[in-house]
Each structure stands twice: as C-alpha cells, then as structure tokens.
Amino acid sequence: MALKVQSDIRKKLLDAFAEAEGGFLSGQALANLIGCSRTAVWKHIEGLRGDGFVVESVKRRGYRLAGTPSALTADEIRLGLKTRFIGQSILYRETVDSTQKLALALAQEKAPEGTLIVADEQTAGRGRMDRKWHSPKGTGIWMSLLLRPEIPPQQAPQLTLLAAVAVARAIEEAAGITPEIKWPNDLLVNGKKITGILTELQAESDRIHSVIIGIGMNVNQKRGDFPEDLNEIATSILEETGNEASRPMVIREFCAHFEKLYLLYLEKGFYPIKLLWESYAKGIGGxxxxxxxxxxxxxxxxxxxxxxxxxxxxxxxxxxxxxxxxxxxxxx
Missing domain, CATH: 2.30.30.100 (SH3 type barrels.)
Structure with a gap:
C-alpha cells in the first residue's frame, strides 16, 4: 500500500509539472495540489532528480521541471499523459523476455484495464506465428496493452485494426510521416515495416477475460542496427525522417489516440473504425x-x-x- 501511495504522489507531481508547462510552482502549491506535506514534495522531487529529471529550485518561486531523462521510463511516459485509463497503470522493465508474457501474468492477477507494459529491451520478442521480433535496447518501443472489453470473443481481432489506426496517428503526430497499414497487423513507410501488432485473446466461448495487444515499433534504429536479413524490409522513424523521436512522447500519443478510438468502438461498434482504417490501408483494390x-x-x-x-x-x-x-x- 505504501508503494502505491508513493506512486500516486509521484504521478500527481508529474501531472502538476506537465500542467505548468515549464513554469514555476511553489512547494506549498505542489503540496496543496498533491495533498501531502511540503517535506513529502521535497522528498519526491529528490527522487525525480535521482531518476534523471532536471528540477530547478529557485527561492520564493518554487520548482520548475527543466528536463527529462534521456532513457525510457514509466515516469517520463506519464509526464503529460492525458487519458482516463489507457496507460494510467504502467509497468516498466529495462529488460524482459517478452512484454506479452508479462502482460498475460498481470492479466491473470486481475490488473486493471488499460495497464501498459513497456520494456527498453526484449530478449525473446515475438510477432505473429511465433516469429522472432528484433527488440534491441534503447531504440524502439516494445509494449503490451491489457484490455477487458465487453464484446463477443469473435470480435477481438477488430482491436488489432483499431490499434493499427492509433499507431498510425501517433507516428503522424510525433514524426510528421504517414504510415500505411498492411492488413491485418503491419504498418509500413515507403514499403518497409515500421510497426508490427500482435493481439492475443484469453476467453471462454462466450466471454472475454482479457485481450493483450502487443506493439513493436521501430523508432530510433539506424540501418546498421537491424539484422542483415531485415535491412531491406524494415525501417524506423529515424531512418525515414533523419531525426530521433522521443519514445515516451510516441507512447503518450498512442495512448491518447487508442483511448479515444476504443471508447468510440465500444459505443458505436466497428464501422467508424473501419472507415478510419481504410484511409490508411495499403493494397486495397490491387x-x-x-x-x-x-x-x-x-x-x-x-x-x-x-x-x-x-x-x-x-x-x-x-x-x-x-x-x-x-x-x-x-x-x-
């Protein structure tokens, strides 16, 4: 329970800094916003500093967030995340064998819908049909999203298409390039794969227990970072734009777009998602x-x-x- 309280305080602190948009907040203002003492605020700010955040402190003005860690962290993903439930619970690991495997374990432990599992590296990442997914450290986005939709199990594959639209929109927002979607689960830029999606279902004949959507996105890989057999068929945001992208920002964009589309889907069904998917589709008509x-x-x-x-x-x-x-x- 103590760890959860500390996590909630840190989240509120990051939300306050995000709302301030680089402005100063007094220690008392932060204490009031978060609902804790000024001493607790100071302790959590020291914790942020220890994790690589740059927090300036100026007498009579308070604190200002001046920089974030270069590494991918759960706190940096949360910074500025404006969703109701998608990504509000984040489990980050520097290295895992597979985020899908970890997500399945969390699903069985009744983790809440919207839980996001993110890793900086996967040692046994996989795609459809148990194909290996190259997931090197410090370059891409390797994550799994846990859902518990109240839909018939046979409709679960529709969530793959929904996720593809959310990824396409996130890449557009973060990098200014528009991917094409190759049915059912790949996103391409200039004919090369930039993202793969793997959807796995845990269900009875008439009831879904959980759906886990795994996403592997190539973000800051250079050509030499790909295995030789992938050099001609894979690409990344960096390769296509010449600029590195902020992985936490891409994840935040994905969460925001996914939640909006998911709520639309639960209310209106698949048809509006279909129209959006078709606007990105590649190969249709050919x-x-x-x-x-x-x-x-x-x-x-x-x-x-x-x-x-x-x-x-x-x-x-x-x-x-x-x-x-x-x-x-x-x-x-």
Whole structure:
C-alpha cells in the first residue's frame, strides 16, 4: 500500500509539472495540489532528480521541471499523459523476455484495464506465428496493452485494426510521416515495416477475460542496427525522417489516440473504425497473394467487411473471406 501511495504522489507531481508547462510552482502549491506535506514534495522531487529529471529550485518561486531523462521510463511516459485509463497503470522493465508474457501474468492477477507494459529491451520478442521480433535496447518501443472489453470473443481481432489506426496517428503526430497499414497487423513507410501488432485473446466461448495487444515499433534504429536479413524490409522513424523521436512522447500519443478510438468502438461498434482504417490501408483494390493456413490464394483485395475480415476476389469472380493470412503485394 505504501508503494502505491508513493506512486500516486509521484504521478500527481508529474501531472502538476506537465500542467505548468515549464513554469514555476511553489512547494506549498505542489503540496496543496498533491495533498501531502511540503517535506513529502521535497522528498519526491529528490527522487525525480535521482531518476534523471532536471528540477530547478529557485527561492520564493518554487520548482520548475527543466528536463527529462534521456532513457525510457514509466515516469517520463506519464509526464503529460492525458487519458482516463489507457496507460494510467504502467509497468516498466529495462529488460524482459517478452512484454506479452508479462502482460498475460498481470492479466491473470486481475490488473486493471488499460495497464501498459513497456520494456527498453526484449530478449525473446515475438510477432505473429511465433516469429522472432528484433527488440534491441534503447531504440524502439516494445509494449503490451491489457484490455477487458465487453464484446463477443469473435470480435477481438477488430482491436488489432483499431490499434493499427492509433499507431498510425501517433507516428503522424510525433514524426510528421504517414504510415500505411498492411492488413491485418503491419504498418509500413515507403514499403518497409515500421510497426508490427500482435493481439492475443484469453476467453471462454462466450466471454472475454482479457485481450493483450502487443506493439513493436521501430523508432530510433539506424540501418546498421537491424539484422542483415531485415535491412531491406524494415525501417524506423529515424531512418525515414533523419531525426530521433522521443519514445515516451510516441507512447503518450498512442495512448491518447487508442483511448479515444476504443471508447468510440465500444459505443458505436466497428464501422467508424473501419472507415478510419481504410484511409490508411495499403493494397486495397490491387492484386495480392494471401498465404493462409489452408493454402495460397491470389486475387484482388476488395477491402474489409464490417467485421474487419479481408475480402479477396479470385480470377473466377469468387469472393473469399480471409480471417488470417500473410499478405504479399503488389502482384503484376
């Protein structure tokens, strides 16, 4: 309980500094805002300083947040995060085998909806079909989001498409580039992969216990940081813009956009999300190859249904519904 109280005080302190937008706040004003003593404020400010935050102190003016750590931390993600529940509970680890694995354990421990698990490095990151996901230290965003939506289990894949739109919008806001979405779970820039999404479901036949959305985003990798087999197919924000991006800021943008879309989805259903997804979609209208569990299909991608299922029209005019596949395009 004591640790939770300390965490709440630190969060309120960071929120106060974010609202001040670089201005000074007196020790008494902070104490009043947070609901603690001035001595407690001072102790938590010293804690922030110890974690790499630059907090200036000027007599008769108070405290001002003048700089944040260069490393990715939960506190820096929280700084300026304006959501109701997405990302309000954050578990950060410097190194994990997989954020998905850690998120599943937290889901079983009844962690609240919106809990975000973030790592600076994954040693066993994975994508769809248990493919390895390269997750080096200090370069990308490796995170998993825990949800508990009251929707039928068969609708859970729609959340992958929703997350893709939220990621696309976050990258637009943070870096000024517009990714394209490749159904069902990849985001591309100039034809190269910048983000992958993995959605995993824990459910009974008629009830969802939890949905865990894993996101791997290439942010500040240089070409030489990718393994040789990925050099020609992967990219990053740094590679595309020439500028490093703030990983905490990208995460905050994602959380804000995801929460807005998620609440819209729970109220209005998938259709408004579908329209947004189509505005970023790549390959729709062109010829594609779909590698499914049951074989390979080729034809024209017509779009997605109101349930988020890909429609493919083959050479005979037959329309196939694709629920899961690897997609290749364009085909001549």
């Amino acid at each position: 010829r594609i190859r779909a590698r499914t569990y049951n074989g390979i299909l080729e034809g024209r991608a017509l779009g997605i249904t109101d349930d988020g299922v890909l429609e493919l029209e083959d050479s005979t005019g037959k329309i196939h519904l694709i629920y899961s596949a690897d997609i290749d395009f364009p085909l001549s």
